Amino acid sequence: MPKSTSLWLDTADTVATEPLARDATADVCVVGAGIAGLTTAYLLAREGRTVIVIDAGHVGHGQTAVTTAHLSYVIDDTFKEMLRLHGPDGARLARDSHARAIDRIETICNEEHIDCRFERLDGFLFLGRNGKVEELDEELEAARAANAKAHRMPDAGVLGFKSGPCIRFSNQAQFHPLQYLYGLAGALQRRGGQIYSNTRAVEATGNSEAQVKTLFSALEKQAEFVEKLRMALEKFGHDFSIIKAAERLEERYADLAASVAEKLKAMRK
Numbered sequence: 001m002p003k004s005t006s007l008w009l010d011t012a013d014t015v016a017t018e019p020l021a022r023d024a025t026a027d028v029c030v031v032g033a034g035i036a037g038l039t040t041a042y043l044l045a046r047e048g049r050t051v052i053v054i055d056a057g058h059v060g061h062g063q064t065a066v067t068t069a070h071l072s073y074v075i076d077d078t079f080k081e082m083l084r085l086h087g088p089d090g091a092r093l094a095r096d097s098h099a100r101a102i103d104r105i106e107t108i109c110n111e112e113h114i115d116c117r118f119e120r121l122d123g124f125l126f127l128g129r130n131g132k133v134e135e136l137d138e139e140l141e142a143a144r145a146a147n148a149k150a151h152r153m154p155d156a157g158v159l160g161f162k163s164g165p166c167i168r169f170s171n172q173a174q175f176h177p178l179q180y181l182y183g184l185a186g187a188l189q190r191r192g193g194q195i196y197s198n199t200r201a202v203e204a205t206g207n208s209e210a211q212v213k214t215l216f217s218a219l220e221k222q223a224e225f226v227e228k229l230r231m232a233l234e235k236f237g238h239d240f241s242i243i244k245a246a247e248r249l250e251e252r253y254a255d256l257a258a259s260v261a262e263k264l265k266a267m268r269k
C-alpha cells in the first residue's frame with residue numbers, strides 16, 4: 001500500500017480478484033496490475049493472446065493509485081533536456097509517443113465504455129519561485145522543435161492563482177485513473193484475460209519455456225519472519241531472552257504455515 005492516502009482509491013470500486021493457487025499457462029504472463037501492466041495485457045488480449053496478470057498486492061494499488069492523473073505529452077525532464085540528449089528527432093518521437101498514449105486511452109474509454117471522466121484540457125508550465133523568464137523562452141523553443149503545440153502567455157488565467165508568465169500546452173487530458181484501470185481490467189477479463197492479486201513473482205526465466213514463479217503473500221511473511229529470527233540470533237547470540245523470543249516467533253511461524261496449508265487446500269477444492 002502507498003504511504004500517502006489516495007483520493008482515487010477512496011472514490012472507485014475495487015476489483016476483487018483471488019490469488020493464483022495452482023500452476024497456470026498462458027501465451028503471456030504480465031507481472032504488475034498497474035496502468036502499464038493492464039494496458040499491455042489488454043492490448044495483447046485484443047490481439048488474441050491468452051494473458052495472465054499477477055500482482056503482489058491489489059489491482060491498481062501501486063503508483064497508479066497515487067498519481068496526479070495528468071495525461072500529458074509535456075515531458076517532466078523538459079523538452080530542452082530531450083533535445084540535448086536525443087536531438088530534434090528523438091524529442092519529437094518522445095512527444096508523439098506520449099500524445100499517442102493519450103489518444104489510445106481516449107479510444108479505449110470510448111470503445112470499452114469506461115466512465116472515468118476522461119476530458120481534454122490545456123496544461124500550463126509556469127516558473128518556480130526563483131525561475132527566470134528566459135528559461136520559459138528556451139523551453140518554448142525546444143517544445144516547438146519537438147512538435148508540441150505551445151503558446152507563451154502572461155498568466156494561466158486559473159481562478160484564485162496567479163501563475164505569472166507561462167506556456168500553454170493544448171490538448172492534454174485528465175481522468176480518474178482507478179475508474180479507468182478497473183474498467184480496463186473488466187475489458188481484459190471479458191476478453192478472457194485472467195487477473196490474480198496477492199501473487200508475487202519471485203523469479204522469471206525466458207526463452208520458449210518461459211516461466212514465472214510466484215509466492216503467496218502469507219508465505220512471504222513466513223520467509224520474512226525466518227529471516228528476522230536468524231538475524232536476531234546472529235546479532236545477540238545465545239542470550240536466554242532472545243531464545244525465548246525466538247521460540248515465540250517459531251510458534252507464530254508454525255501457525256502461519258498451518259494457515260497457508262489450509263488456504264491452499266481450500267483453493268484446490
Ligand SMILES: Cc1cc2nc3c(=O)[nH]c(=O)nc-3n(C[C@H](O)[C@H](O)[C@H](O)COP(=O)(O)OP(=O)(O)OC[C@H]3O[C@@H](n4cnc5c(N)ncnc54)[C@H](O)[C@@H]3O)c2cc1C
Pocket residue numbers: 031032033034035036037054055056057058059060061062063064065066067068069070071072199200201202
Ligand atoms: C505522486 C505521483 C504523482 C504522479 N503524477 C503523474 C501524472 O500526473 N501523470 C503521469 O503520467 N504520471 C504520474 N505519475 C507517475 C505514474 O503514476 C506512474 O508512472 C504509473 O502509475 C506507473 O504505472 P505502473 O503500472 O508502471 O506501476 P504501478 O501502478 O506501481 O504498478 C506496478 C504493480 O506491480 C506490482 N508488482 C511489483 N512487483 C511485483 C512482483 N514482483 N510480482 C507481482 N507484482 C508486482 C505492484 O504491486 C503494483 O501494483 C505520478 C507518480 C506519483 C508517485
